Amino acid sequence: MLLPVALLICLAIAAVFALVYSRALTRPIKELSAVTARMATLDPDARCTVSTGDEIGTLSENMNSLYTSLLNSIQELENEIAKVSAAEQSKVDFMRTASHELKTPVTAVSGMLEGMICNVGRYRDRDTYLQVCKDQIDELSVLIREVLDATRLDMLMENQAPTVTDLAALVDQVAAPYRLIARARGVRLTIDGSAGFNAQVPVPLLEKALSNVLSNAVNYTTSGKNVRVYFEKRSLIVENACAPIGSEQLPHLKEAFYRPEFSHSHDTGGNGLGLYITDRILSGCGLPYTFEPMESPEGMRFTINFP
Template identity: 30%
Template sequence: MNRLSLKISLFYLTGIAVILTISLFLVHNHLVDQQVENELERLQQRGDSHRDVLTENFNRTTVSHVVMMEEKALTEVVIMNENGSVEGSSNQAEAYVKDSWLRAPEGIAEDDWRNEQFLAAISPIEGGGSVIMLEPTRQIQSLITELNHHFAIAALLTGLFLVVSLYFLSHFITKPLLSIRKAAGKLSQGDVLTVPETKRNDEIGELARSITKISGDLHQIQQSRKAFLTSIAHELRTPITYIKGYAGLLKKQDSSYGKIIYEEADRLHRLIEDLFELARLEENSFTIEPEKTKMTVFIRSVIERMQPAFHKENISLGITAEQPFYKMIDQKRLEQVMIILLDNALKYTPSQKTVTVSVEKEKIEVTDEGPGVREDALPHLFDRFYRVDASRNRDTGGTGLGLAIAKEIVEAHDAAIFAENTKTGLKITIDLKGVADEEDRTRR
């Protein structure tokens, strides 16, 4: 129910269907009532006409003439004399006369066309007697059935019109909107969008042209940012190298100032290297060279390299692994990702605690026993320069680019990475479902 086309179609179809049903019901009832009323009026007029003739000449000849006229018609007649006896009737219609009709005043004596066999009208004759006109209700029921057929055809044609109109509604309105939505989804990738709907002269065309302009401006901004990152990282590498080198000489002379300068220069050097690495990733100046890798062995080798750092901080680093399996990965790049994740867990896990790496068929999980991350911060954890704690101290004051670099590398493998809080700390998962496990993977 989240698709705009489905919502519009259901709203449109439901609204038209309700209006159509109510309209057909009202029109149908009105036409039926009008038809019955016309038949009753015609029946009354026919009886009044016979009554007028019999009032002037109430004799055997006139009665026979009236009866003969009705024997060939769709209606029947019963002529009563002043004594309440039948003076004459067509087709033995007197058998259908009810006592209640005889006691009825002038006018309609029976109008229940749904349940009764006849409609009846009474026309009293001056001087005594009356003319009773009967009309079989099957005639009206036949007309109503024919009317129902016409309404069924009208409803079918209207339904076909709704289906066709819904198709055009979807084609001319919702389909262009879905196309624009799909194109707009690529904005974050920095691509310049080409939306076909820009040629339209309505509101959808204006929206498409606005999005196209925004995509062009965004692409220009991203290109400028990438160029800036590359330039600033390149320009700063040389002077920082000199500062770090001379600070190292001062540090060897047991100078406290030299030690401080060296540490800060080293932090700045790592920041510049991360900036340079991120710029390379964004410019696609690196290549992923996947090779068939036994994942459990590969992850164990990375953990063995990181064990001394964890041992120094008195933090336990363990691994749980399923049966061996293979994936097509760039070992150097994924090793870089694992080091970033483990280094991040090392910084935020207190002493005497444990960091666990779980290796399964479709995912790798790194779980620490640290303080976790605020829920509102989780969606931004892999953003560039994002820091959960705003303070930049020497213990946890990284560059803010490590997880962003890890995300770029993981996504280059057609994998995904995300973080979530657990009861004991933070868990970062690398989803390997999109990574091939055969050697025929296309090289990038």
């Protein structure tokens, strides 16, 4: 009689242990299943908390690591897509604005030519207005060249390999035509390359940026005043005496075709692309810069910092 009873007790105990073991084994598996379902929806808070110390615990850690890498990759991809979208939108906006800027002188020249052809009013003085038309066309040629340069910047920055360059010699070379312009405008252009240094830069792009900076400095400097170019530590500094640009306008100088309030005309304000192109070049080359007012002497200071 005792044997069957003992057998039944053993079977009952075995069944209880089997049930407990089964639940202990399936609980982490069920938890993994629930977490993977949340991971499938890219829930950022989904994490496996199973820590059994066996193969299932290792699987849980690997899943967490893999899911974190997946989320990071997705975030990086979304950031890149956003950058590309922003860049494409920027190109669309630029071309739309460029189209408007190009239409303005074309319309003006067309109107003057039509007036001369029809012998209307002041346009009867053809000698005067033919020269005005030529000046407008010359400005248009410069603007078209600047627009083309701006549209090619991305390709140029990808294809231009940096080379070690003597910056003092480069500045002296770029400044050569501006010495003549400065003299004609009654502006003193001084260049001190004694503290110059070498830097690894894409030379053609930096030449363009420096040319724009020097052009602005010479053209905006008051007659009889100075433009000073010099090196300090690992920085190239261009200072010019002029009416300082207001703080509310400074952030807009990087925008295409923006001209400060005091220079909305093409005669004094250029075409508004110089600093836009300069900003894109220096930013693309990883060269931080500042453009800020000076108090003594009154004017503006452009500083490019080299690594």
